Amino acid sequence: MIEAWTADEMRAAEKPLLDAGVPLMDRAARALARTVLGDIARRRPAAGMPRRRVAGSLGSDGLPGEGRVRPARRAGTRAPARGAAALLLVGAGNNGGDALFAGAHLAREGVRVTAVLVASEVHAAGLAALRAARAEVIERSELRVPAVVARAEAADAVVDGLTGAGSRGALRPPAGGIVRALADVRAAAEAAGTPWPWVVAVDVPSGIGVDDGAVPGPVLPADRTVAFGAYKPGLLLPPAAPLAGSVTVTDVGLGSLQGPQFAGTLRLEDDDVAAVLRAPGPRDHKYTRGVVGVVAGTEKFPGAGVLAAAGAVRAGAGLVRALGPVPVTSQILSRHPEAVTVGGRVQSWVLGPGIPSDGSDAGQDRRVYGALAAVTGVLDAEVTGGVVPAVIDAGAMAMLEHRLPEIAVLTPHAGELATLMSGLGHEVTRADVEAEPVRWARAAHRATGATVLLKGAVTVVVGSGATYAQADAPAWLATAGAGDVLAGILGTLLASRAADVLADHALTSRVAAAAVVVHGRAAALASGGGPVTASDVADAVPRVIARILGGDHA
Numbered sequence: 346m347i348e349a350w351t352a353d354e355m356r357a358a359e360k361p362l363l364d365a366g367v368p369l370m371d372r373a374a375r376a377l378a379r380t381v382l383g384d385i386a387r388r389r390p391a392a393g394m395p396r397r398r399v400a401g402s403l404g405s406d407g408l409p410g411e412g413r414v415r416p417a418r419r420a421g422t423r424a425p426a427r428g429a430a431a432l433l434l435v436g437a438g439n440n441g442g443d444a445l446f447a448g449a450h451l452a453r454e455g456v457r458v459t460a461v462l463v464a465s466e467v468h469a470a471g472l473a474a475l476r477a478a479r480a481e482v483i484e485r486s487e488l489r490v491p492a493v494v495a496r497a498e499a500a501d502a503v504v505d506g507l508t509g510a511g512s513r514g515a516l517r518p519p520a521g522g523i524v525r526a527l528a529d530v531r532a533a534a535e536a537a538g539t540p541w542p543w544v545v546a547v548d549v550p551s552g553i554g555v556d557d558g559a560v561p562g563p564v565l566p567a568d569r570t571v572a573f574g575a576y577k578p579g580l581l582l583p584p585a586a587p588l589a590g591s592v593t594v595t596d597v598g599l600g601s602l603q604g605p606q607f608a609g610t611l612r613l614e615d616d617d618v619a620a621v622l623r624a625p626g627p628r629d630h631k632y633t634r635g636v637v638g639v640v641a642g643t644e645k646f647p648g649a650g651v652l653a654a655a656g657a658v659r660a661g662a663g664l665v666r667a668l669g670p671v672p673v674t675s676q677i678l679s680r681h682p683e684a685v686t687v688g689g690r691v692q693s694w695v696l697g698p699g700i701p702s703d704g705s706d707a708g709q710d711r712r713v714y715g716a717l718a719a720v721t722g723v724l725d726a727e728v729t730g731g732v733v734p735a736v737i738d739a740g741a742m743a744m745l746e747h748r749l750p751e752i753a754v755l756t757p758h759a760g761e762l763a764t765l766m767s768g769l770g771h772e773v774t775r776a777d778v779e780a781e782p783v784r785w786a787r788a789a790h791r792a793t794g795a796t797v798l799l800k801g802a803v804t805v806v807v808g809s810g811a812t813y814a815q816a817d818a819p820a821w822l823a824t825a826g827a828g829d830v831l832a833g834i835l836g837t838l839l840a841s842r843a844a845d846v847l848a849d850h851a852l853t854s855r856v857a858a859a860a861v862v863v864h865g866r867a868a869a870l871a872s873g874g875g876p877v878t879a880s881d882v883a884d885a886v887p888r889v890i891a892r893i894l895g896g897d898h899a
């Protein structure tokens with residue numbers, strides 16, 4: 346499990362260490378420099394490769410004689426980053442201090458380092474160390490944006506040490522102007538397929554909301570972020586998370602300290618998902634494993650029913666009851682003959698994929714209302730079979746009449762969340778939700794009572810406890826029907842854990858996050874770097890679950 350620490354939690358944890366004289370910044374800077382050196386070396390294979398050295402002249406055949414070839418030096422024994430250029434963007438605080446000390450290490454390794462001081466006062470000891478290592482310094486008073494951009498373009502690596510955990514709001518000038526210019530040039534280079542230096546962010550990409558993942562102004566997207574001590578929430582949460590590139594957490598000595606007291610922002614890893622998945626034992630039978638009721642698909646959109654059923658079946662439901670008009674259920678049966686199309690008790694519901702709320706659905710809306718009565722407990726258990734968890738997707742989100750329990754999971758994408766919240770009296774557009782997904786997912790949880798799973802490149806799950814932020818899927822997953830498969834997978838996981846989530850409603854968000862991981866991993870496995878269909882994703886689910894349960898992580 347990845348557990349993020351907020352800026353305040355980091356400060357509280359580091360204080361006793363700093364008071365005791367633990368050299369946190371020195372450790373941070375060394376780790377940062379090591380990472381930058383490694384990245385530069387990897388990106389300059391010619392410099393890092395062992396080189397055979399030929400002595401004397403060639404033989405008459407044009408080849409050097411064996412005796413005249415000196416053995417290659419082992420890779421890594423030369424300083425592969427020697428002669429490379431690094432540009433440091435240095436802000437006023439400790440984040441800039443980390444960059445300056447790291448720059449001194451880089452300069453001693455033979456890297457040509459230029460530090461751009463973006464504040465009039467920077468970390469004094471760091472600047473002294475950098476000057477002692479004979480790096481070049483561009484003072485705040487000499488700053489010209491075009492010249493900084495030109496330096497960046499000529500560099501092998503850019504180290505972003507403008508702001509870290511002490512950042513507040515959008516980057517102010519001149520940092521903001523420089524970052525906007527660099528981000529624009531980077532975007533243009535990427536669009537044109539031209540090379541651009543490797544960007545390493547110190548602790549966080551400067552300008553992101555450290556605690557909430559906001560992107561209030563310009564941010565230079567990083568290829569790698571070297572985070573000190575722990576992930577910060579903004580490295581996990583959208584929309585900032587993708588700007589961090591790949592995140593390396595460096596232990597600066599906080600490792601043994603207690604983490605956050607309250608569950609804040611979490612990301613599940615495979616071991617955590619394995620603990621949620623319930624593999625059947627010898628005493629299990631299909632009813633103990635969990636029966637999933639699927640009300641999905643209409644004559645207009647039968648495929649959504651097929652895909653939701655596929656997700657449920659492939660994720661290991663004991664039984665899937667697919668309910669709907671014959672033209673839908675016959676298609677589901679032809680693809681999934683193991684499903685049954687008669688009603689009966691279920692341990693979870695999957696409601697809404699492929700059901701428009703325009704009255705054209707041959708009774709699917711009535712089935713959804715009936716199931717929602719079971720989920721909310723507004724009808725007697727003797728009528729409904731009792732309260733069970735549910736996935737409420739697509740059209741079913743427009744049919745809510747009562748406050749929901751946390752065991753109900755709403756699964757909107759940003760557009761659907763905007764519609765849902767607008768219906769509840771909040772003026773909110775899709776763009777608003779995309780700009781502040783966690784804020785609006787939390788608002789939806791408060792307004793409806795349900796667990797809210799907001800889909801996107803980073804999917805967030807919000808209930809009464811921690812916020813989960815999962816980024817397990819390739820962008821190829823953004824394809825029609827992928828959400829229907831997720832609804833089915835989640836229905837099966839909720840059915841298998843129904844007793845647990847009924848006993849502790851707050852567990853629902855963890856089960857939902859686990860379903861997102863299974864779905865994302867299945868997309869990655871099915872994709873292999875290329876396009877996927879929603880059906881491919883469903884087909885890959887059994888292999889992904891086997892790998893996760895077997896500890897053979899996909």
Ligand SMILES: NC(=O)C1=CN([C@@H]2O[C@H](COP(=O)(O)OP(=O)(O)OC[C@H]3O[C@@H](n4cnc5c(N)ncnc54)[C@H](O)[C@@H]3O)[C@@H](O)[C@H]2O)[C@@H](O)CC1
Pocket residue numbers: 355356359369370373436437438439440441442443507508509510511512513514515516517518520547548549573574597599
């Ligand atoms: N917690 C840890 O374990 C460690 C933390 N260290 C570093 O310390 C950093 C935190 O240092 P600080 O508390 O000094 O904070 P920062 O270095 O993040 O930033 C504070 C400075 O940035 C300026 N600033 C803030 N918001 C700005 C904005 N929007 N536009 C322009 N300037 C802005 C402030 O005026 C202030 O001068 C961490 O991110 C990390 O890099 C490391 O040195 C050592 C290990």
Ligand SMILES: Nc1ncnc2c1ncn2[C@@H]1O[C@H](COP(=O)(O)OP(=O)(O)O)[C@@H](O)[C@H]1O
Pocket residue numbers: 758800801802803804818819820821822823824825826827828829830831864
């Ligand atoms: N850029 C992206 N990268 C990774 N996954 C994505 C991206 N965009 C969307 N997804 C995922 O693809 C799925 C799309 O689901 P949804 O929007 O409900 O589509 P549909 O209604 O067609 O099934 C969700 O699981 C979502 O998290």
Ligand SMILES: [K+]
Pocket residue numbers: 440505506507508509546547548549550551
């Ligand atoms: K930074």
